[in-house]
Amino acid sequence: MDRISNLPDEVLCLILSLLPTKQSALTSALSKRWLNLWKLVSNLDIDDSVFHHPEEGKGQREQIRQSFVDFVDSVLARQGDAPIKNFTLKCITGVDQDIVKRWISNVMQRGVSELSVSTDFSLDDVNMSSASLRKLTLHGAVTGGEEFVNPKSVSFDTPSLYYLDYSGLLADDYPVVKMRNIIAAKINLMLTEDDIRRLRAPNNDLLEIDEGFVLRFVNVLSLIYGIRNAHVITFFADTLEVLSPCYNSLPVFNNLRSFVVTSNKDRGWQAMPVLLRNCPRLETIIFKGLLHHVTNKCGDACPCIPREDKGGSLTSCPVKKIVIQGFRGTMKEMTMIKHLLDYLPSLEEMDVFIDEDDPTQLRNREVSDLVLEMFELYNISSSCDVQLLVSEALNKKWDEQGLRLPHF
Numbered sequence: 150m151d152r153i154s155n156l157p158d159e160v161l162c163l164i165l166s167l168l169p170t171k172q173s174a175l176t177s178a179l180s181k182r183w184l185n186l187w188k189l190v191s192n193l194d195i196d197d198s199v200f201h202h203p204e205e206g207k208g209q210r211e212q213i214r215q216s217f218v219d220f221v222d223s224v225l226a227r228q229g230d231a232p233i234k235n236f237t238l239k240c241i242t243g244v245d246q247d248i249v250k251r252w253i254s255n256v257m258q259r260g261v262s263e264l265s266v267s268t269d270f271s272l273d274d275v276n277m278s279s280a281s282l283r284k285l286t287l288h289g290a291v292t293g294g295e296e297f298v299n300p301k302s303v304s305f306d307t308p309s310l311y312y313l314d315y316s317g318l319l320a321d322d323y324p325v326v327k328m329r330n331i332i333a334a335k336i337n338l339m340l341t342e343d344d345i346r347r348l349r350a351p352n353n354d355l356l357e358i359d360e361g362f363v364l365r366f367v368n369v370l371s372l373i374y375g376i377r378n379a380h381v382i383t384f385f386a387d388t389l390e391v392l393s394p395c396y397n398s399l400p401v402f403n404n405l406r407s408f409v410v411t412s413n414k415d416r417g418w419q420a421m422p423v424l425l426r427n428c429p430r431l432e433t434i435i436f437k438g439l440l441h442h443v444t445n446k447c448g449d450a451c452p453c454i455p456r457e458d459k460g461g462s463l464t465s466c467p468v469k470k471i472v473i474q475g476f477r478g479t480m481k482e483m484t485m486i487k488h489l490l491d492y493l494p495s496l497e498e499m500d501v502f503i504d505e506d507d508p509t510q511l512r513n514r515e516v517s518d519l520v521l522e523m524f525e526l527y528n529i530s531s532s533c534d535v536q537l538l539v540s541e542a543l544n545k546k547w548d549e550q551g552l553r554l555p556h557f
Contacts, residue, residue, distance in 0.1 A: 191234040194237045195224070239267045241267065246268070261282060275302075276304040299320060315337070317338070319338045323369065327375070340387045349444075389417065396423045402424075403430065417441060422449060425466045430467065469496060471493075486527070490535070502538050524537050
């Protein structure tokens with residue numbers, strides 16, 4: 150018997166837990182010593198791409214998809230009721246969602262503490278109910294085509310949960326949201342372009358046609374109230390748009406210290422003024438991009454539309470540090486930076502990172518010189534330390550391309 154096989158079961162199971170579950174199961178063919186060890190592993194990592202690679206398009210074949218389902222069923226059945234710590238499932242080739250929900254139910258009944266599920270659909274009528282679950286990643290992709298179906302119901306009865314990463318089409322309702330121990334939450338509530346068109350219809354004409362459509366944007370408040378005690382929150386661009394119809398009903402985030410905002414030039418900031426006012430202990434904001442869809446409801450959080458009551462929501466915001474990522478050197482961005490510096494009274498530090506997706510206007514020497522000059526003026530005219538920075542990755546990229554930009 151080799152030295153590895155002589156190791157204790159606990160050590161061998163730890164080694165197997167570092168492998169994808171399919172590879173872990175294959176070790177049962179090595180010898181009798183290894184026959185049942187993989188069944189004792191408390192970490193399962195299941196990825197359907199292992200079954201479809203390397204033949205392109207193979208994943209669309211029903212027999213291959215069924216073999217994946219049979220494999221997962223077999224793994225869970227052989228483990229019986231054994232406790233499980235971590236369960237990771239990546240399933241993006243059309244497996245029926247009732248089957249996926251059955252697998253989720255199995256591991257939750259066995260006391261899973263970390264659960265990560267990525268599918269090519271948004272789970273519908275699902276209740277994530279677990280007293281042991283502490284970390285949850287739930288990603289439902291939106292694929293191409295016109296067959297977008299919003300989930301009817303998504304619930305989170307997870308009193309021990311401290312981390313949530315939730316991404317999927319906006320559900321009709323979130324009837325149960327129990328997360329009293331939540332510390333960090335990332336929320337990406339995706340909208341279709343038809344949703345956006347209806348939300349922005351003049352005088353809300355299209356909203357009146359479908360009462361269920363309107364209720365969807367009211368019921369989402371249950372989810373937002375459920376994460377109100379988090380210390381770190383990330384809202385993606387679609388999420389900000391989702392909150393626009395009900396922004397005046399948003400909760401106060403008393404524990405929030407760090408707020409991450411992912412912006413998109415096609416999505417609005419209507420909820421930003423209230424969000425900034427409702428974070429009395431906010432210390433850091435990270436903007437992943439500043440450009441957003443301009444509306445007259447962005448309020449005083451941005452200078453996109455001239456207003457007499459400038460900066461009202463900013464003057465009450467206690468944030469001390471701002472990080473801006475994806476800076477491209479446009480005048481809109483420069484105006485936005487100046488606005489933040491003018492109206493955030495407690496701001497001490499601002500780090501602005503140049504966009505890593507070349508090319509940007511900053512490659513033009515005249516533009517970059519002008520931007521640097523404006524940043525120098527920002528430092529002179531405000532008490533905030535403003536820095537224009539290049540990430541290590543972008544610096545390496547420029548070096549590989551033979552670019553020399555010493556003024557950065």
